[in-house]
Amino acid sequence: MKFSANLGFLWSDRPLPDAIRAAKAAGFDAVECHWPYAVPAAEVKAALDETGLPMLGLNTSRGNVAGGENGLSALPGRETDARAAIDEALAYASAVGASAVHVMAGFAREAEAHRTFTANLRYACAQAPEGVTLLIEPLNRHDAPGYFLQTTDQALVIIDEIGAPNLKLMFDCYHVGRTEGDIVTRLKDLLPVVGHIQFASVPDRAAPDRGEVNYAFVFDTIRRIGWDNPLGAEYKPGGPTDATLGWMAAYR
Ligand SMILES: O=C(O)[C@H](O)C(=O)CO
Numbered sequence: 001m002k003f004s005a006n007l008g009f010l011w012s013d014r015p016l017p018d019a020i021r022a023a024k025a026a027g028f029d030a031v032e033c034h035w036p037y038a039v040p041a042a043e044v045k046a047a048l049d050e051t052g053l054p055m056l057g058l059n060t061s062r063g064n065v066a067g068g069e070n071g072l073s074a075l076p077g078r079e080t081d082a083r084a085a086i087d088e089a090l091a092y093a094s095a096v097g098a099s100a101v102h103v104m105a106g107f108a109r110e111a112e113a114h115r116t117f118t119a120n121l122r123y124a125c126a127q128a129p130e131g132v133t134l135l136i137e138p139l140n141r142h143d144a145p146g147y148f149l150q151t152t153d154q155a156l157v158i159i160d161e162i163g164a165p166n167l168k169l170m171f172d173c174y175h176v177g178r179t180e181g182d183i184v185t186r187l188k189d190l191l192p193v194v195g196h197i198q199f200a201s202v203p204d205r206a207a208p209d210r211g212e213v214n215y216a217f218v219f220d221t222i223r224r225i226g227w228d229n230p231l232g233a234e235y236k237p238g239g240p241t242d243a244t245l246g247w248m249a250a251y252r
């Protein structure tokens with residue numbers, strides 16, 4: 001199995017270039033991040049070149065975080081800000097060679113939110129350069145109550161409606177486990193539209209060696225169905241990241 005270190009959580013106490021180096025030293029095959037924008041892209045690119053690790057993805061900006069925002073693309077009336085965030089993410093992705101951008105929907109319950117989200121996603125799909133995939137990710141209702149995109153069924157409707165080859169699903173086993181369950185069946189059913197897979201223990205969002213989901217079974221199923229891309233370790237270490245990596249040895 002190949003694994004990608006999600007540097008939004010792993011080694012998040014270090015500057016991003018150092019976190020990339022730590023991921024390399026720990027044996028990860030790739031990295032991904034959340035919101036790298038405070039770090040000059042050239043510094044991130046230099047660390048990626050130095051380590052040889054690919055950057056699999058980054059997120060569009062959340063907007064006004066202090067004001068409670070968690071993404072902009074489904075917010076009616078905020079199209080200008082949402083598209084600026086998409087442009088920013090695509091430019092950063094191009095500068096560091098990242099292969100995906102997660103377009104964050106945000107907290108929205110208005111009737112027009114679906115139409116706003118699909119319009120902004122169409123914009124993103126049209127703007128994305130060759131080799132950059134757009135991802136949408138349902139977030140579980142416990143951690144992100146009121147988030148517009150909550151289930152894989154809802155994401156599938158959106159992906160089908162837009163019908164763009166560069167729009168895919170971020171299948172985060174943690175969120176699916178918390179909201180929907182039946183993780184491996186959902187994954188198999190959705191495989192044609194899956195662009196990236198992430199994981200963490202359920203329900204604690206810790207390393208995958210605990211909790212109610214048997215990740216040995218999940219990873220084995222992923223291997224059997226022929227998914228060969230690195231799986232995103234997006235868990236909260238709750239202390240020094242290096243002390244939480246014992247789970248990896250079983251899959252090498
Ligand atoms: O929280 C998650 O699972 C996402 O992957 C993310 O990037 C931020 O919401």
Ligand SMILES: [Mg+2]
Nearest residue numbers: 137172198234
């Ligand atoms: Mg995730």
